[in-house]
Amino acid sequence: MDGEGYRLVEPDAAIVALPEQAWRPDLVDYAAHDAYRDLAVRPSLANRIGGLSIFLSSMAVLLIKRLVRYEMIPNDVRSDATFGGRASMVGHALKNMVARPPARSARIMRADPGTGHLGRDGIHVVTMRPKDFATLDEVASPQFEVLRKRREQRAGKKRAFEESRGRTTRREQMALFDVIERVLTDAGIMDVASAYMQRPGKVIDVNPQINDASDTFWKDIFPDTPPSELPGSAYCHRDASGGDLKAIIYMTDVGPTNGPFSYVVGSHRMQISTVDDLICEANDSNGLAGTDAVSRARFAALPAKFRQKGSFGNDLLPTAPLAQDIACGLWAITAPEGSIVLFDTKGIHRGGMVESGERRVITCVIG
Template sequence: MRSDGKSYQNDALPAIDYDKHPAYGRVLPMAMLGARLKAMVYFGYGLTQASSRRVVDIEHLPQPGEGDQKISAVARLLPTYLRLILLQRLSRLVAGNSFKPKTARGTELLEPLQRDGVAPFRITADKIAELRNLLAPQIKTLEQQLSAKPAANPYADETRLVLDPASAADIYQALNQLAGDSGVLEAASAYLKRPVGVGQVALQINDQTSGPSEFADVGVEASPCNHFHVDTSFNILRAVIYLSDTSASNGPLTYVVGSQRAAKGVWDGLVRSANDYSGLSATWPSARELFFALPEGLRRKATFGVDLAAETDQANAVINNQWAVTSDIGNAALYDPAGIHRDGVVSQGRRIAVTLKLTELAR
């Protein structure tokens, strides 16, 4: 399945001119020295976190178990971490084409993944039914969580339930088997040039989202690009499997075709991640003031869609090249989260899905 000739032509992710933005430079006063220093402290914290996560390649290391105290768990796992960091990096240096897909299914997924950044595929109805039955207890738990605290943001913690690999070993095993049978693991391994598996499973339920514009306080309407973002994670792939019928109105994965090629700048990625980790990407008034106090070259976000003003060239480049992977195209998709995307933004009905993080597992 091709994406109808769509292709993001910009060679970099949007760099928004916040001096001219109607919710930033046009309404906010020039930052004083104290605000500038405070903003740099926040940014420095975020940059330290983003840099250290990249240096140790944290996405490919085993995470502490559910209920573990992080400090003691990390101390216990430190020898394993050091061994994995060395072995994983050495294996990547000599990988070459050794992870080329060996089946037609893997090749059929790899080709659109490399070209477009996203590869839809289809899972049989009986497999989807089996998966729903397997996840029935978790679905019930998440529904109770949502009824207690409905979430307006599709990426709020209340919409997701991350499954612990130890207590949900049967689910991880089933999804690794399904990903292998579908060619997902072959395609992902070839794309990343390393052996990968399902490293994290999250159940997600999204209901209709509504509410005022994030910039209603200054009379600015919501952007048509709201919720478009790039992930702060790196060197991984993600997959989404719809457990319910998903149309254009109930939250399909929507991907800006080819935008994964625009997200290769290491420094740009670190700056965007730093602002997200430090909270400077938030849109409430005090956060906007602090973000605007940063030097112009550091005003970049991973969650930038909300700031793309309508009818600008940058917004049009996103809107015109977006591709919604609905159930008639495929009930699952493998994608590179370094590209511009949004998921679970529901205007009508409900969507239930399971998301997979594909990482290099401990060996």
């Protein structure tokens, strides 16, 4: 389903959709992983206490965020520290607690024409009309310039993922939000998202992002161990969020070496219990999912049930069945500027791993 003048992009013919399966805590075998095995067998008391304390405190915060559906509250409301802003935040939270969304299991069964490829594959890609891209590019340019200057301040230093992404609010960037909403509507993206979520969709957040080959966050794994080849599932993850949708707009042409967004087709159907999903989200948000020595030691010291991550791709052994399924189902979306990638964030995916050139995108949260 796409709007007039918008071109639907199909998955590569060689892609094999991920077979329907259930998430299991042991999908990553940490007891057999060289970077975790010894840490898990002989954890220190300090790491046991420290890791569990971090986990439990982050879980408490996460439960509150899930109760109020925090990601569905617009960024300009979340970031407003005034009394009126806090009151508005409480109002949004109460409204979200009452208006619960349909269960995810019901959403992913809606592989009907109204959900486009999103219901079938977990991802729906279209390329917008040149005139619409030109309008969006003009309105977004000032935001990218601000972000570029911020990145230049870190030239020659390692950047974290968040240092490559800007944040905007509807109140400050009304024109940008308006153009994006018009483009997403004309492209049929909002109709597809609404049909999939079974409720009217709206743009919650808009985040410009720039990446180039100087960004190494995606490959700086196990920094205290000898260099080794990245696993085929490197940087693959499920988002630590309440299960929203995202739309990534390519603001530059993206080829194989320019960091194409990649998605494991069909992975949105992976079934996971609420408890396991919360455990993964907690560890992704509290730092225990990191692959540095300290994070690994604390993570490995957790009880076995709590040793789960949404950002599991760096840890997945190449011989694991899921690693082989990912290799068969991973679709790297190489596409021209103006392409829009709508996807279920609970499917397995990874962002731009840029080897050459520059990649500019705008990531939009749709809730």
